[in-house]
Amino acid sequence: xxxxxxxxxxxxxxxxxxxxxxxxxxxxxxxxxxxxxxxxxxxxxxxxxxxxxxxxxxxxxxxxxxxxxxxxxxxxxxxxxxxxxxxxxxxxxxxxxxxxxxxxxxxxxxxxxxxxxxxxxxxxxxxxxxxxxxxxxxxxxxxxxxxxxxxxxxxxxxxxxxxxxxxxxxxxxxxxxxxxxxxxxxxxxxxxxxxxxxxxxxxxxxxxxxxxxxxxxxxxxxxxxxxxxxxxxxxxxxxxxxxxxxxxxxxxxxxxxxxxxxxxxxxxxxxxxxxxxxxxxxxxxxxxxxxxxxxxxxxxxxxxxxxxxxxxxxxxxxxxxxxxxxxxxxxxxxxxxxxxxxxxxxxxxxxxxxxxxxxxxxxxxxxxxxxxxxxxxxxxxxxxxxxxxxxxxxxxxxxxxxxxxxxxxxxxxxxxxxxxxxxxxxxxxxxxxxxxxxxxxxxxxxxxxx
Amino acid sequence: xxxxxxxxxxxxxxxxxxxxxxxxxxxxxxxxxxxxxxxxxxxxxxxxxxxxxxxxxxxxxxxxxxxxxxxxxxxxxxxxxxxxxxxxxxxxxxxxxxxxxxxxxxxxxxxxxxxxxxxxxxxxxxxxxxxxxxxxxxxxxxxxxxxxxxxxxxxxxxxxxxxxxxxxxxxxxxxxxxxxxxxxxxxxxxxxxxxxxxxxxxxxxxxxxxxxxxxxxxxxxxxxxxxxxxxxxx
Numbered sequence: 001x002x003x004x005x006x007x008x009x010x011x012x013x014x015x016x017x018x019x020x021x022x023x024x025x026x027x028x029x030x031x032x033x034x035x036x037x038x039x040x041x042x043x044x045x046x047x048x049x050x051x052x053x054x055x056x057x058x059x060x061x062x063x064x065x066x067x068x069x070x071x072x073x074x075x076x077x078x079x080x081x082x083x084x085x086x087x088x089x090x091x092x093x094x095x096x097x098x099x100x101x102x103x104x105x106x107x108x109x110x111x112x113x114x115x116x117x118x119x120x121x122x123x124x125x126x127x128x129x130x131x132x133x134x135x136x137x138x139x140x141x142x143x144x145x146x147x148x149x150x151x152x153x154x155x156x157x158x159x160x161x162x163x164x165x166x167x168x169x170x171x172x173x174x175x176x177x178x179x180x181x182x183x184x185x186x187x188x189x190x191x192x193x194x195x196x197x198x199x200x201x202x203x204x205x206x207x208x209x210x211x212x213x214x215x216x217x218x219x220x221x222x223x224x225x226x227x228x229x230x231x232x233x234x235x236x237x238x239x240x241x242x243x244x245x246x247x248x249x250x251x252x253x254x255x256x257x258x259x260x261x262x263x264x265x266x267x268x269x270x271x272x273x274x275x276x277x278x279x280x281x282x283x284x285x286x287x288x289x290x291x292x293x294x295x296x297x298x299x300x301x302x303x304x305x306x307x308x309x310x311x312x313x314x315x316x317x318x319x320x321x322x323x324x325x326x327x328x329x330x331x332x333x334x335x336x337x338x339x340x341x342x343x344x345x346x347x348x349x350x351x352x353x354x355x356x357x358x359x360x361x362x363x364x365x366x367x368x369x370x371x372x373x374x375x376x377x378x379x380x381x382x383x384x385x386x387x388x389x390x391x392x393x394x395x396x397x398x399x400x401x402x403x404x405x406x407x408x409x410x411x412x413x414x415x416x417x418x419x420x421x422x423x424x425x426x427x428x429x430x431x432x433x434x435x436x437x438x439x440x441x442x443x444x445x446x447x448x449x450x
Numbered sequence: 451x452x453x454x455x456x457x458x459x460x461x462x463x464x465x466x467x468x469x470x471x472x473x474x475x476x477x478x479x480x481x482x483x484x485x486x487x488x489x490x491x492x493x494x495x496x497x498x499x500x501x502x503x504x505x506x507x508x509x510x511x512x513x514x515x516x517x518x519x520x521x522x523x524x525x526x527x528x529x530x531x532x533x534x535x536x537x538x539x540x541x542x543x544x545x546x547x548x549x550x551x552x553x554x555x556x557x558x559x560x561x562x563x564x565x566x567x568x569x570x571x572x573x574x575x576x577x578x579x580x581x582x583x584x585x586x587x588x589x590x591x592x593x594x595x596x597x598x599x600x601x602x603x604x605x606x607x608x609x610x611x612x613x614x615x616x617x618x619x620x621x622x623x624x625x626x627x628x629x630x631x632x633x634x635x636x637x638x639x640x641x642x643x644x645x646x647x648x649x650x651x652x653x654x655x656x657x658x659x660x661x662x663x664x665x666x667x668x669x670x671x672x673x674x675x676x677x678x679x680x681x682x683x684x
Contacts, residue, residue, distance in 0.1 A: 292527065292528045292529050292530075292581060293530075293579050293581065293614055294530045294579050295530060295577050295578060295579030295580060296578070296579060299577050299578065299579070300577060300579070302577075303573050303574065303576075303577035304556075306573050307558055307570055307573055307574075310566055310569055310570060310573070311558060311559065311560055311561070311563075311566050311570060315558065315559040315560070315561065316556065316557070316558050316559070317556070317557065318552050318553060318555055318556065318557065319540075319542035319545075319552050319555070319557055320542075320552065321542055321543065321546060327543075328541070328543065329543070330542045330543070332557070335556045337530065338528075338553050338554055358515065358518055358544065358547050358548035358549075359515055359544075360512070360513070360514025360515035360516075360517060360518050360544065361514065361541045361544040362509075362514055362539040362540075362541070362588065362589065363539055363540070363541040363544075364539065365538050365539070388537065388562055388589070389589060428508060429510070430508075430509045430510045431510045447539070447541065448509055448510060449510055450509060450510050450511065450512065450513050450514035450515065450588070
């Protein structure tokens with residue numbers, strides 16, 4: 001059985017669908033002010049179908065604070081949803097249409113009131129058929145239902161048959177169930193504040209499991225997790241976890257969150273946890289037979305998070321050169337997997353072009369401060385020490401100087417003379433790059449050629 | 451009287467209980483990754499995947515130049531590479547001149563912490579999917595490198611065994627002991643060609659002497675060779 005609730009004037013702030021959810025989880029929103037619910041299985045809660053209709057009408061009259069609509073609703077109960085819609089729309093109060101007796105209730109309705117949209121018939125076609133029916137002298141639903149089916153089919157086609165079944169209240173269809181908007185946010189208030197990470201991991205695990213189940217149910221994934229922790233000292237600890245690719249594996253999320261929490265622990269005990277994610281379409285990737293193996297995205301994210309915990313976030317990533325001539329100017333960018341093959345490089349590979357032989361350079365960070373003996377401005381003896389390395393020896397050959405300057409208008413400008421030197425120490429020759437700062441006239445060893 | 455059993459009967463009896471205990475397992479042919487230097491490929495046949503390759507030699511012997519060639523070749527062929535930089539000496543400005551594709555390179559800077567470097571390499575190897583993992587111990591003093599406990603190398607060897615990953619270790623002295631399938635000893639010497647004093651033209655000519663020591667899973671053999679390459683200042 002189906003019950004239709006019809007409200008002619010619905011207050012703007014109220015939702016008829018939300019009201020209908022109070023009686024059944026299976027709700028179809030036909031249009032604004034009209035909703036149909038499936039009442040099968042509601043007997044234990046509300047009694048018979050008539051009692052349910054009575055309950056709906058009574059509750060609709062109640063105020064908003066009491067869960068009502070503050071208006072009078074027409075309620076009709078019928079064996080099929082379309083008959084219930086017609087009855088509720090055109091008859092006030094509570095109407096009960098017995099199964100098989102639809103025409104007793106709907107038979108006197110004029111055919112102009114036939115809601116053709118319920119049968120999926122276009123307005124132009126429906127208007128044409130209804131005009132034809134009036135020309136034939138068919139005035140009511142009962143008259144239309146009484147026409148022979150074969151004749152209607154011959155003259156009006158399948159559309160005419162659909163409309164005739166609609167008038168007779170004998171249509172069969174499923175409800176177009178309105179799904180409540182999915183919420184991808186979970187929160188939990190804790191009875192006792194948590195100050196350690198291990199018990200917090202169970203809370204994270206539970207919330208993430210529910211969140212990923214919701215994502216899975218809607219065939220979605222996420223590339224951003226936002227965690228908000230309410231702390232005991234009345235402050236909030238917020239963390240945002242951005243992922244390069246959409247994922248929905250709660251185990252991976254849990255490990256990432258725990259690693260992040262270890263790196264950025266909250267300042268006080270946690271009293272409430274809230275996790276929100278941004279739903280996006282999952283990543284669909286077609287792997288090729290000839291594409292080189294690459295780390296699995298979720299494993300790579302975990303590895304990067306563990307590496308970040310080990311050596312610091314600023315020390316992992318891909319190097320990116322900066323648009324400047326400043327020595328050793330680079331930045332670290334987030335390492336992401338390249339899914340699209342670089343066509344230019346592939347063409348280069350196909351052509352068999354080999355990499356250019358280039359002199360390797362090992363840069364000392366920071367440069368070693370050096371004591372240099374010079375003859376006519378050229379270094380002849382170099383000594384430099386630090387905790388990790390020492391550079392000293394006699395200069396047996398050199399090239400230079402090459403002067404580089406830049407950013408002279410800024411405080412951090414540089415100006416220096418560079419030399420490539422070969423040092424000899426215990427019969428072993430090593431190549432270094434040394435430079436002299438023009439401003440301070442201090443010597444430094446920048447690195448060695450290898 | 452006790453019946454005599456033949457060896458075949460005994461084997462058949464045991465084989466039925468222990469499966470393929472007597473079957474000889476043939477190892478698949480070793481896949482290799484090119485070093486990017488034709489002379490080294492001719493000497494070694496490429497770096498074996500699923501094994502450790504050690505490149506060692508004193509400073510200015512050409513270890514870093516070979517590292518650039520390796521990374522340039524691997525990143526250029528869409529391999530995902532990782533460089534564990536123990537002493538933070540990698541120079542991106544020099545590497546880009548060799549044609550390296552930074553988009554496929556994960557650089558881990560360990561700031562001189564040897565323990566972090568080994569842990570990072572272990573994490574990368576366990577993550578899987580990397581074509582080349584390079585552990586740069588080039589600035590770790592030989593004495594300290596020799597003191598690295600063997601279990602680390604055995605662990606690495608076991609981890610990469612079934613993976614298509616080339617683990618390359620760069621060091622001043624040989625330190626992987628018997629765990630490296632391929633060891634390249636570099637004894638390069640630089641010469642000053644004096645072609646031009648202008649930078650970028652190539653005023654250093656390098657002759658790299660190389661000694662190759664191959665062990666399992668590659669056929670055991672020792673060979674020596676030399677290669678030359680024009681070295682460009684950066």
